[in-house]
Amino acid sequence: MRIALTGADGMLGQALMARLADHDLCALTEPSFSLEDREGVLDALAGAAPEWVVHTAAMTNVDGCEQNPTRAYRINAMGTRYVAEACARCGAGLVYISTDFVFGPRRMRRPIEAWETGDPLSAYGLAKWGGERFVEALAPRWIIARTAWLYGEGGTHFVGTILKKAREGLPLRVVNDQTGCPTYARDVAEGVDALLQREAVGWFHLVNTGEATWFELARRTVELAGLDPDGVQPCTSEDVARPAPRPAYSVLSTLTYREATGGDLRPWSDALKDYLTGGAGEERRPSLCPSPP
Numbered sequence: 702m703r704i705a706l707t708g709a710d711g712m713l714g715q716a717l718m719a720r721l722a723d724h725d726l727c728a729l730t731e732p733s734f735s736l737e738d739r740e741g742v743l744d745a746l747a748g749a750a751p752e753w754v755v756h757t758a759a760m761t762n763v764d765g766c767e768q769n770p771t772r773a774y775r776i777n778a779m780g781t782r783y784v785a786e787a788c789a790r791c792g793a794g795l796v797y798i799s800t801d802f803v804f805g806p807r808r809m810r811r812p813i814e815a816w817e818t819g820d821p822l823s824a825y826g827l828a829k830w831g832g833e834r835f836v837e838a839l840a841p842r843w844i845i846a847r848t849a850w851l852y853g854e855g856g857t858h859f860v861g862t863i864l865k866k867a868r869e870g871l872p873l874r875v876v877n878d879q880t881g882c883p884t885y886a887r888d889v890a891e892g893v894d895a896l897l898q899r900e901a902v903g904w905f906h907l908v909n910t911g912e913a914t915w916f917e918l919a920r921r922t923v924e925l926a927g928l929d930p931d932g933v934q935p936c937t938s939e940d941v942a943r944p945a946p947r948p949a950y951s952v953l954s955t956l957t958y959r960e961a962t963g964g965d966l967r968p969w970s971d972a973l974k975d976y977l978t979g980g981a982g983e984e985r986r987p988s989l990c991p992s993p994p
């Protein structure tokens with residue numbers, strides 16, 4: 702299958718490049734591919750002529766989005782609109798990678814179903830939610846695949862930061878009042894592949910199963926690395942004020958993914974162990990698509 706991949710050199714993009722390597726892949730990356738350039742996006746995707754576009758590219762710095770919401774809306778919402786328009790023009794299906802941050806305060810503490818309506822708290826969440834709306838309105842066939850709390854090879858992420866600080870012997874205070882689904886990027890790539898193979902469409906949550914607070918994730922990371930987990934201490938969100946508010950509870954239900962594929966991604970603790978003990982397998986760098994004329 703011919704697949705165009707935006708953000709191919711990002712953390713998830715690299716995992717997808719490796720997982721989808723048997724397909725005819727077209728990697729779209731900055732600076733030749735910019736989500737801020739509508740004509741460029743339309744031309745690049747017309748030139749690539751894919752059957753599916755997997756759209757991972759985004760402004761992912763959550764606090765940066767809060768400080769510059771206009772840029773976040775331009776890249777994450779409008780940029781996704783251009784990708785969806787391009788899919789409509791060339792008849793391609795669109796896999797849009799979205800986030801648990803499209804959800805806000807929950808009345809009930811239960812996993813959020815994939816078809817629920819977003820109520821974002823942050824500019825990043827609102828921009829990604831806007832992207833979802835455009836995908837639904839414009840793309841001829843679509844998968845909205847929300848993931849969360851990602852870590853993986855070739856990226857900057859919480860797990861890596863915790864490990865670095867723990868190895869340096871720095872004190873670690875980590876919030877214990879936000880609960881979500883820690884997820885290995887490599888497993889998300891496996892989930893995207895599974896959905897494409899089954900020709901699934903609709904809303905899905907691609908997360909490792911189970912739930913944890915950031916504090917629990919940090920402790921487990923340190924423990925699996927053979928360091929002292931008691932070096933990690935809990936704190937509250939108020940103790941570490943940040944520009945963008947985060948949802949207190951954003952555990953994602955995997956019901957629609959399970960129905961479509963017959964299984965779940967593995968439990969987060971198993972995936973984390975695999976990542977930390979080097980079971981990551983081969984990585985593949987993207988081969989770039991030619992720039993549009």
Ligand SMILES: NC(=O)c1ccc[n+]([C@@H]2O[C@H](COP(=O)([O-])OP(=O)(O)OC[C@H]3O[C@@H](n4cnc5c(N)ncnc54)[C@H](OP(=O)(O)O)[C@@H]3O)[C@@H](O)[C@H]2O)c1
Nearest residue numbers: 708711712713731735736757758759761800848849850851
């Ligand atoms: N990381 C998480 O915890 C998390 C959680 C839930 C959902 N997600 C979603 O998962 C997707 C992948 O995240 P990730 O962690 O792999 O992010 P990442 O490593 O930051 O990669 C993002 C990619 O988007 C590209 N990009 C940024 N701005 C662009 C623009 N204006 N035009 C074209 N490309 C642009 C980046 O290119 P440059 O590097 O050249 O700027 C990079 O290749 C995103 O859609 C994100 O919203 C992430």
